[in-house]
Amino acid sequence: MSGVKFRVAICGGGIGGLCLAVALSRHPNIKVEVYEAAARFKEIGAGVMIWSRTWEILAHLGLDSNFAEIAHAIPDGSDGVGFDYRKSDQPMEGHRFYLFHRPYGCIRFHRAHFLDVFVDALPDGVAHFGKRLLSYTQNNLHGPLELQFSDNTTARCDILVGCDGIKSIVRKQMLEEKAAKTGQGELLHHIDPVWTGTVIYRGLIPVDRLNNRDGLEHRTAETPMMYCGKSKHVVSYSISRRSIVNVVACTSHPELEGTVACDEPWVVECTQKELLDCYDGWEPEVVDMLKCIEKPTRWVIHHLRPLPTYVSNKVALLGDAAHAMSPHQGAGAGQAIEDAFILAHLLGHQATSLATLPQALLAYEHVRLPLGNHVLRGSYESGVMYEFNGPQTDELQVLGPAIGRQWNWLNETTPVGEAERAVRWLVESLQAAVVEER
Template structure:
C-alpha cells in the first residue's frame, strides 16, 4: 500500500461493534491515512450467543491480518491445516442408537470458538480512542453524492465521515434508511420488502455446559471429539466443544417448513423451561438426550434471515455482515462472511488516498462480495432443509450425503487474496479508479 498520505485523513465511520464492525476496524487501522471511528449503541462491546465457527478461508484472513496467533490461543484447538471434521452427520430421531450417514471432512475442519472470546481478541487489537459507546444511529444523510455523510445519533450529537459502514446487524437501521431512500428515488416500492428480516420457520434452543459434565458419564461422548450433527425429521441438533475444549456448545433446531415467512409473535430471544427443550426431542437417541439433560437454562431463539439484497452500497454508505446478508446458521458461515466483507472492503479503502476513488472502491466491494455472500445465504437455508430431510433428497442418503458435502464447495472457489485482487482489478477498470 504505497502512496503519500493526504493532509486530511480518510474518515471511515463504522456503526456497530460486533464481529463485522470490529474486524473491519482492526483491518482499517493498519492504514495510517485512514481515521476509524466505531460507534456502538451499547455501553460496551458484547456478543450474545455462545459458539462461533469459521472455515479455512476465514482462517486465512486472520493470518493475513496478523491475528492467527491470538485466535489460536482461544480456539478449541490451535488450527494446523490438517484434515479435520466439518460435521459428523447422524440419523438420531429414534430411541435406538443412531447411525452415521455422512462424514464431512476438509482442511482445518471446523475451527470453533466461544463467541465472547472471539470478540475479545478483536477488541484487544483495536487502538485506543477508536470506540465510542452509547451511540445509537437514528439516520444518516448525504446531500451531495460526492460529499461527506452525516450520521444522526439518538443522543442528538451528529458526526460526519467520508464513508459510512453499516455493521448494525440483522435489524440494521442504516439498511432501512438506505432502502427507503432508494425506493423513493426510483419510485419503486418493491425495494421496501428488503428492509425487514423474515422468520425462517425455525426455532433454536441454545445452551452451554462444562465438558466435565459429559466426562462424568464414564464413556467418551462423540461431541467431545468432533462437531456433531444429529439429524431428524424437521429437527436437528448441533454440538461441539469450544474454549479450548472446556465447554460444550449445543444448539438444537425445530422447524415448521410451511411457516417460513410467516409472522413470529414474541421476542426473538427468551429463556425457556428445560422441560420444553427435552419434550421437543423426546425419543431421540440416548447420546442426544444426554447432551440436552445437561443444559440447565436453555434459551429459545426465533431464527430470522434477510432476503438476498439487490445492492449493498448507495452513495458512500455500505452494508457489511448481517446488515447485508443475515443468514440462518446452518453452515456456520455468518461470522466468516462478515469477516470476508471486512477484509475486502478494508483492502479497497486502504488504496484510496483521497475521496475521489471512494465511489469506485465501494462499487468494487459490492461487485465481489454480493454474489458470494448471496450464494452462502441461500445455501445455508437449503442446508438446514437437508439436515432435516425436508429437501428434494428427503432421507435418500445416497444422494443426500453428497449433496450436503457439496454445500461447502464455495470454501474452495477462491482465496481471500484472489477475491481482493478481483476487487482491485474492478476498481482499476472503473472510470474513477483510473488514477490508481
Template sequence: MATAKFRVAICGGGIGGLTLAVALSRYPDIRVDVYEAAAQFKEIGAGVMMWQRTWEILKLLGLGKEFGDIAHASPDSSPGVGFDYRKSDQPEEGFRFYLFQVPYGCIRFHRAQFLDVLVDHLPAGVAHFGRRLTFYNTAQTTSQTSGRRDSEITLYFADGATATCDLLVGCDGIKSVIRKKMLEDLVNKHGGSPTLLEHIEPIWSGTIAYRGLIPVSRLKTGGKEHRTIQTPMMHVVSYGISRGSIVNVVAMASQPHLYGTTYDGPWVRDCDRDELLQCFTGWEPEVEEMLQCIEKPTKWALYELKPLPVYVQGRIALLGDAGAGAGQAIEDAFILAEILGHPSTTLSTLSQTLSAYEAVRLPMANHILKGSRESGTMYEFNGPYGDDFARLGPQIGKQWDWVWMTTPQEEREKALQLAQAKTDLGARL
C-alpha cells in the same frame, strides 16, 4: 496520525464491524470511528465457527497467534472433521450418514473471547459507546481549500449526538437501520422499484433454535466420553469451544409451513429446560443425555433476509448483512479494508471502489444466504432428498463447494483490479 484521506464511520461493534476497524487501522491515512449502541462491546450467543478461508484472513491481519490461542485447539492444515452428520431423531441409537472432512476441519471459538481479541487490537479513541444510529443524511459540501464540492454524511444518534464521515459502513445486523434507509432512499429519491422495500424486514424462517453450553466434565460419565467432545456433530449441532472445555449446543425445531408467518414473542429469551427436553423427546439416547446437561437454555426465533439487491448506495455500504454468519462478515471486512487502504483509493474514487466491493461481495453473500437456507432444510430431512441418505450426504457436501472456489487473496485481487478499471473508466468519461 497522518492527514486522513477520508473518514470511515462504522455503525455496529460486532465481529464484522470490529474486524473492519482493526483491518483499516493498519492504514494511518484513514480515520476510523466505530459507533456502538450498547455501553460496551458484547456478543450474544456462544459459538462461532469458520473454515480455512476465513482463518487465512485472520492470519493475513496478523492475528493468527491470538486467535489460535483461544480456538478449540491450535488450528493446523491436517484433515479434520467439519461435521459428523447423524440421524438422531429416533428412540433407538442413531447413525452417521455423512462425514464432512476438510483441511483444518471446523475451527471453533467462544464468541466473547473472539470479540475480545478484536477489541484488544482496536486503537485508542476509535470506539464510541451509547451511540444508537437513528438516521443519516448526505449533503453536498464545498472544500475551503480546493473549492471542490463533495459529499458529507451526517449521522444522528438516539442520544442527540451527531457525527460526520465520508463513508458510512452498516454493520448493524439483521435489523439494520442503515439497510432500511438505503433501500427507502433508492425507492423514494432515486426512482428504484418499490419491490426493494421487501428486503427491509427480516422473515421468520419457521425455525426455533434452542441453545446452551455444557461443561465438558458433565459429558464424561462412567468412564465414557460423549462423542461431541472430540467431533463437531450435526443434527443437533454441537461442538467444543474455549480450548475444548465447553460444548456449544444448538438444537433446531423447524416447522417449514410457518416460513414467512408472524412469530409471536421476543426473538431471544430464556426458556425452561423442560420445554427443551419435551421438544426432543423420542430422540436417540445420546442426544437426550446431552440436552439433560444444559442447565440454562435459551430459545431463539431464527430470522433471515431475502437475497439483497444492493450492497452499496452512494457512499453507504453494508457489511456482513446477508445473514450468513461471522465468517462472511470477516471476509467482507477484509476485502473492503484492502481496497479502501490501497494507495489508488482516494476521496474522489470512493464510489468506484465501493462499486467494486459490491460487485465482488454481493454475489458471494447472496450465494451463501441461499445455500444456508437449502442446507438447513436438508439437515432436518425437509429438503428435496428427504431421508434418502445415499443422495443426501453427497449433496450436503456440495453445499460447501464455495469454501474452495476462491481464496481471500484471489477475492482481494479481483476487487482491486475491478476498482482500478472502474476508476480508469471514470477518468476517461
C-alpha cells in the same frame, strides 16, 4: 486531519465492524471511528465457528496467533472433521450417514472470546459507546455525511459502513431512499428480516458433565456433531479448549419460511422440559446431552431476503446488515470477516481517494454481493436438508453427498483472490471512466 485522505464511520461494534476497524487501522491515512449503541462491546450467543478461508484472513491481519490461543485446539492446517452427520430421530442408537472433512476442520471459539481479540487489537480512541444511530444525511453527493445519534449528538464522515446487524437502521434508510429516488418499490421488500420457520434452543455444557456411566468422553467433545431427524436437528461442538460444549437444537416448520414471526422477543429463557419434550424419542446420545442443559434459551431465527444491492454512493452494508443468515453452515461470522477484509483492502488501495469512494464501494459490492447471497441461501437450504425436508428427503445415501456439495463455495475462491479481483474491477472501472470522459 493532516494527511488523512478520508474518514470512515463504522456503525456497529460486532465481529464484522471491529474486524473492519482493525483492518483499516493498518492504513495511517484513513481515520476510523466505531460507533456502538451499547455501553461496551459484547456478543450474544455462545459459540462461533469459522472455516479455513476465514483463518486465512486472520493470518493476513496478523491475528492468527491470538485466535489460536482461544480456539478449541490450536489450528495447524491438518485435515479435520467439519461435521459428523448422524441419523438420530429414533429411540435406538443412531448411525453416521456422512462425514464432512476440511483442512483445519471446523475451528471453534467462545463468541465473547472471539470478539475480544478484535477489541484488544483496536487502536485507542477509535471506539465510541452509547451511540445508537438514528439517521444520516448527505446534502450533496460529493460532500460529507452527517450522522445523528439517539443521545442528540452528531458526527461527520466521508463513508458510512452499516455494521448494525439484522435490524440495520442503515439498511432501512438506504433502501428507502433508493426506492424513493428510483421508483423501485420492490427494494422495500428487503428491509425487514423474515422468519426462517426455525426455532432453536441453545445451551452450554461443561465437558466433564457429558462423560457417560463408564467415564468415557462424549463423542461431541472431540468431534463437531450434526444429529439429524425429521424437521429437527441438533448441532454440538466443543469450545474454550474443549472444556465446554455448545449445543444448538433446531426445530422447524419450512412452510413458514418468509413469514413474520409473532411479536414476542426473539430470545427468551425456557424450561428444560420444553427442550426435552421437543426431542422425546431421539437416540440416548442426544437426550442424555440435552438433559445436561439446565437453563436453555429459545431463539426465533430470522434471515434476510437476498439483497439486490449493498451500497449507495458513500454508504455500504456489511455483515448481518447485508446478509443475515441462518446458522446452518456456520458461515455468518466468516462472511462478515470476509466483507471487512475486502472492503478494507479496497479502501486502503492507492486508487481509492475521497473522489473515488463510490467506485470503491461498487467494487466491494461487485465481489461480495454474489457470494454473500449465495451463502445466505445455501445456509437455509442446508438446514432444510439436515432435517430431511429437502429434495433428497431421508434417502441418506443420496443426502450425504448432496450436503457435501453445499460446501463447495469454501473452495471455489480465496479471500485474497477475491480482494485482488475487487481491486482489478475498481482500477478497470476508473480507467473506463477516464476514457469515456475523453
